[in-house]
Amino acid sequence: MQPQLLFMPQVGHPYQRPAEPPHTAGTAERELPEYDLLGARPVDAQRLFWYRWIAGHQISFVLWRAMGDILWRHPDDPPGDRELDALATCIDGYSAMLLYSATVPRAHYHAHTRARMALQHPSFSGAWAPDYRPVRRIFRGRFPWQGGRSCEALDEAIARNGVTHDHIANHLVPDGRSLLQQSAGAPGVSVSREKEDLYDNFFLTVRRPVGHTELVAQLDTRVAEVATDLAHNGLYPDVDGRHHPVVTWQSAGVMEPLLTGVLRVLDRATRLMAHLRLEEVRS
Numbered sequence: 001m002q003p004q005l006l007f008m009p010q011v012g013h014p015y016q017r018p019a020e021p022p023h024t025a026g027t028a029e030r031e032l033p034e035y036d037l038l039g040a041r042p043v044d045a046q047r048l049f050w051y052r053w054i055a056g057h058q059i060s061f062v063l064w065r066a067m068g069d070i071l072w073r074h075p076d077d078p079p080g081d082r083e084l085d086a087l088a089t090c091i092d093g094y095s096a097m098l099l100y101s102a103t104v105p106r107a108h109y110h111a112h113t114r115a116r117m118a119l120q121h122p123s124f125s126g127a128w129a130p131d132y133r134p135v136r137r138i139f140r141g142r143f144p145w146q147g148g149r150s151c152e153a154l155d156e157a158i159a160r161n162g163v164t165h166d167h168i169a170n171h172l173v174p175d176g177r178s179l180l181q182q183s184a185g186a187p188g189v190s191v192s193r194e195k196e197d198l199y200d201n202f203f204l205t206v207r208r209p210v211g212h213t214e215l216v217a218q219l220d221t222r223v224a225e226v227a228t229d230l231a232h233n234g235l236y237p238d239v240d241g242r243h244h245p246v247v248t249w250q251s252a253g254v255m256e257p258l259l260t261g262v263l264r265v266l267d268r269a270t271r272l273m274a275h276l277r278l279e280e281v282r283s
């Protein structure tokens, strides 16, 4: 498993012009493999969990961008049913990627993943993620149209996301303090361009003009890779004869659909993203 560079448009910039012809990348039905929760084959932990950490984040960046595209069109008036469905599905996809990235065993996370992030910057934080900036408001329920009956599924997805982030954070860092909180920096301090670049750079993300087709294709490739990984290694891989479950059936609660549904939700989010764009280009 080898992480790839992700090419993303600058936040707030439109997709690359000239306008693309209607495309169908990412719209096709695909066969989704079954996967076990507990993997049966021993894995190369360094390689696998590095891949999962990077790919899980990159997929989240694309899903945030897809959400941002919808939210940009609906600052005041509510999105339609299909757009609300796409928003909820992207949020569930992001939650699934929190879970997927966090399948790294805790000791490995501290020795390798977190150590590398702290070397990139001592206060390295998810709060620096450029593509999260335009969607932060929806996670806080700040759009005027949020809270109505048509937003029930969206509200559930947002709540599930909060529970999942808290759960994986407590699981990996039981003392609960992020690198940002441990360092001199404090949450809420505005994020500089330099920090956003450091964040992008860590997650192998390059900003350049990108067309929508190319963005969907990059998501599609990663979803196929995650499918291969899960089918081969299970959600919780065998690391030196042991498994390291993050969320178990017993502790799942509202996260239960994410356990077995990682591929279903990613696949659905990819197709909704592609279809909505297709409709937009054709209208």
Ligand code: HEM
Pocket: 057, 060, 097, 098, 099, 101, 102, 124, 125, 126, 127, 128, 129, 132, 136, 165, 168, 169, 170, 172, 173, 176, 177, 178, 179, 180, 181, 187
């Ligand atoms: C799977 C990887 C993770 C992703 C994608 C992620 C994503 C994010 C994002 C987007 C934010 C900004 C939220 C906002 O501004 O409203 C954030 C903040 C935060 N995250 Fe995570 N997170 C991850 C893992 C963790 C872990 C393992 C911890 C454990 C300490 C953690 C603790 C925090 C804390 C405390 C904040 C508040 C700001 C800060 O202190 O850095 N997160 N995270």
